[in-house]
Amino acid sequence: MVKFAELLPIWGLFIVGAQAKGYYTITSPGSVRPNSKFSVHVSVFDIWENSRISLTLQGPQYEKFIEVVVPPNSVQNTTFELGDITNGVYTLMAQGLSGIFFENSTNLEFVENLPMIYLQTDKALYRSSDTIYFRIICLDQYLLPAKVNQSLSVVLKDSQNIIIERFDNIALNTGVYKGEYKLTGNIVPDEWSVQVFLGQKMLAKKFVEVKDYELPPFEMDLDAPSYVTFREAQFVASVRFRNEAMNSLTSGRCILTIISKTNEIINRRIHHLNNCKKGIPVNLNKLERVMQNIMVNVTVQFKAHGTHTVSKFVRFVPNLYIINMPSMSYECHEPNEVFVYRAHIYNYNGNPIDGGDEIRVTLNPGTNGMPETFFSHVNDEGCLDVQIKCSNSKIIYVTINYKGTQSKPGKIELKHLNRKEGVHVNTQFPTIDNAIEVQLASRETFNSFVCVILGRGDIVYSNIIDVPNRAWRQTHTFSITPTYEMMPEAHMFVYFFKNGNMVYYETTFSVKSEFQNTIFLDTPETIKPGIILSLNVFTEPNSYVGLLGMEENAFNLQSENNLNARQIFRDLSNVQSKTTGVIAGLVTMTNANHDLVKIYTPVIKERAPIRKQTTQRNYFETFAFNDYVRYIIVF
Template sequence: MKSDQEVGRQVWSHPIWGPMPRSVNNHPTHTDREGLYRSPRLTDPCGHNMVVLELRDHGVIVSGKLSKGIPHPKIGPTAPNVPEMRIERFYTVVAPKILRPNTEYHVAVTTQGASQPTRVTVNVGGKQDAGGMFRTSDTVTVEPYTTHIVKLEIGDVGPGSYSLTAEGTGGVDFDNSTDLEYVHKSYSVFIQTDKAIYKPGHKVQFRVLVLTTHLKPAVTGALGVFIMDGKGNRVKQWSRALTMKGVFSGEVQLSESPVLGDWNITVQVVDQTFHKSFQVAEYVLPKFEVNVDIPAHATFKDSQLVATIRAKYTYGKPVKGEATVTAYPTIFSGVLQPIFQTPVRKVIKIDGKATVEFDIVKELQLTDEFERVVQFDVAVEEALTGRRQNTTAQVIVHKYKYKMELIKTSEHFKPGLKYTAFVKLSYYDGAPVRDDKNLVTVRYGYSYDHDNFLEQKHKLDKDGMVELVFYPPADNNQTTLGIEAEYLEMKEWFSQVAAAMSPSNTFIQAMVKTDKPTVNQDVEIEVNSTVPLKYLSYQVIGRGDVLVANTVPVSNSHTHKFRFLATYAMAPTAHILVTFLKDDGEVVADALDIQMEGVLQNFVDIEVNPMEARPGSDVDIVVKAKPNSYVGILGIDQSVLLLKSGNDITEEDVIEELHSYDAGDRNTHMFERRRKRSFFFWPGSATAKEVFDKSGAVILTNGLVHEYEPFLFYRSNVEEDSIQLEFEQESAIAVASSSDSEVKVRRHFPETWLWELEDAGYEAHKCNYEAHVASFVM
């Protein structure tokens, strides 16, 4: 016979007698000074498990029964026999679920229903893996219906098991704790080299930027920096490297016979390690570059695939010679001997530019049964020297010239509140479809029966989108929203939108009203509720930390607006948590993710005069930035970048680094539209528990945080995995073959022109450098 815990997690049970558990029905209990806890397990004549609970502590009474087959209030969408609660005083504690060393850890504490202030002690502590205990705490006084942020200084702690504990006395008495996740990363380190590939005898120059989570120079003391060759031998090291304004610059001279392969620069900041690799190899610089201009997407109706081949020297002159163009459809197969199709090869003359055409049906033998990928391999041979340079390009052939997709503002709709989605029509290059004549037919319904769907017709806006606004009934029976759309001959059935869940069918929804949320400007949030609100609490989480928290009174209204000032710490993505507690203790919550404009606090402009200069002449470079900026300048031969890149620090690298501190979920549609206009996204939380989980937060409360844990069955598709692996292998082979060249090396000319660090001071800084024969990129 199965135990209570094995019966679908549907039976709510506790030991018959014993000490008070930490939580009952997911409601953390109070410190029981005079209370009584009883949990006898009973069985009625029909064999149903029954639980009778009684908990008395400062007026708190919880009692009731739960039968087998009735979903647990923590799990099921509805629970007719959920024990009724009568609690007059509540508390909520919201904090980041990630703990990092050498950072500040902020906790938001809120109390409700108390007649006097509550003295709250918040501490973070635990046992370190290396031995020893860690503990830091602070005590604050929280007035009723207010929120207070507690700041804790987390020192240089190592990996271990840590927890957050909150204790309250006075207005609300409680003692609650939860485990935290430790992540051993609290610094952002960027490593830049002057090149990505070096020859024997070259000098390797590199810079290390050590920054805080706010991209400011970190004060960490001495760094440990060392370089290892391709065989793991330590070639050079700096035991106590010191930074200048967060920057350490070093170099190493390669011998004439070094170990070839991938070398590694390792930086140790406190006890955190960061790496950057570069390549040492025998190579020749390409004299010219070859590019293939071909649309990334085409349709079978185009009949012809037209490719334009361009070849020019690094100094801009056209290349004369012969171009060999090979086209063939790629075929992915999971079998040992893949299907092979003979490539179509054409040889043409080129004088800087040439055009070649391939017939989709006659030459490539493609039909419109399914989407195909056609690869172009191009090799250009210079007429005078016979040197060759090659490149590759791909084009995807589709049945239709446009695609239709559904952009959800949330993965779940909330009964009784507005739900918005967008049907997006765009060409495969991302350009929107603009059509004033043909309408988009949309059918939808709150069931799986497509025959009973309602139909609407919409015009496309200038962005190729149709805004769909739904008002789902406030009914427990509405569990899904089905949407399908049709445009001309294309018809799409989109995935179902599931309903959010609440034991009482009560929901709130947050929406951003500011057009383009920008750093250092106010952001307005509107909150709608299915029930009248008396108060509202919100927290703003950025880069994995609670930055703003507040509780605002509401005059018994279904709608309320509030504002907060956006800061750099909230960029690139801010998670807005909005909550309120019902009189019966249910936590009603929603979350909103906002993409912030103005991620970087500084700017840099470069002016070069003249743009073209004779060897040995002077070149003036003007660098503009904020006063007292520390500017790194790199000028590199364009031919080196054609051979190998990846040595520099890009804006995308910085943005991705900032995202690494965010423990919340990321949405692809929101980041896809980041540069076009401001966009927001609801994380798509089915329950109140998911609201906090998907925002990277934990919550402690004596209220009910609804949670749903369905049973899932998952089977890995081995065939798809093998196809993906083969695709990656074929791609790797294609990239490797495209880098082969037979050009002669240039001698006695530097590949790195500039490698300087300059202090901007209070005015624009002007530098003067001598020009060399080459095209340089700065």
């Protein structure tokens, strides 16, 4: 829908002013935040000399003035660096001093800029006499160390909600605080909590389990696949027994029992356990094919250490791999247009498949052509992208075969339409630093336009885009390279002027979430007990490196104590500029006309609720919980 802009409530676009020779446009976020950037976009059109424009940001105990010089028919950007501003009404005032003369202003909303706080503990289950190690990571919307101007405190509470320990007046020079608490013998077992407060407001909470018990003098493990298929001839159940008190390897008797879902003993065999380990093959052709799951039970008998038992469930499934083939529809606007169909392949246990494996893909256009078969690979996330070209077909079916597992057909419905007016991001899966294709289509002709992008509550891109040879067109395709600030979601605002009217369009696009910093570890694959481990860490200069070393089974079985990248990216999505707007919070002042009359109410996203964490009923040791600001770590 075409839209014209004197009071523009869309995006909180408040526009006041009389028609003048030439056009000015001043765009900014609709809200201000303490300790953040506030960027302002200024543009002039049909002005043939330099324009001096003053910008003043004013609020309680705050006033700053910036003057910008805008060349003819161009844009300029400037940024206010906001410190620890206080709550109240803020006003952005603009005045044309030369080139174009005007006065205009708009009110801005103050938004409390709470830091994103994350808690990490060294493990999830503790016993009496253990030490609880924890880290507090405090980030801003740029994922940099947040500037905290209030008192930060950490409270440790037991299961009866009694405060056991407080850590007050915490200083965060690096955005990270590390603390510890030694548990005493007289503890209340059950679920404890670690809470982080900024002033009187709780911003983070994590649960840990405290259980008063003694570690057994032995360790016994059973390694068997969680999922099997009858297409396999057998699987292997491996048992390992270790006792710290043993001075030499010990042998014993191992009894393997296969138990059905109805507790019926299907198979029972006795083996000798030599050197405290045994791999026992289980033949599937001797089991009933109608079974859904079985329990593998292993009992180990030692003369000196008694009898010990461990069990594990094994589930029979039709396939060891899951292939998700979504159905989709796609609007084709050009005959040779290419789009991406994305399938997802992973192991039944949820782990990704090997990216080096070949995958057979078949495209079937039905009666409109012959099937096409080719081989491809998944990316690191287990996604397989198939390039599809728009054709005369109305429906295309996609099937995938991976290691004998055949997918159900994925249905693609092609709709051959003329491009609707608006701004459209054609690239389906934008990523940082890779150009995306964008198309502007309008019922009005244009030879240039302005594109403004808002990311994480601030303007991160603005530019004039010219049509080649300044030709007048109704459609134009251009490219933009997403930056880190546009992740995970950005809002695009495109406008141009025609016959005294501002014609504008808007859209939202997502950018694949990834961290700007990278880290690589270099360490030996195996080490002997008692030796010093040298660990090489490769990352960006001046990086703060936090190290958590855990027993492998503890890390695989229980990760609630650790940091969650998805939660961090979800919190970034909540960083929005709050104004009256349809998509994103921009306020715009201009002297152009408009026809918009409806005022929209903003939808304010709240911080995701803190989930109560669950813990495994197992004990695992932590061997490292250290912080460094260097490249080589030795411990």
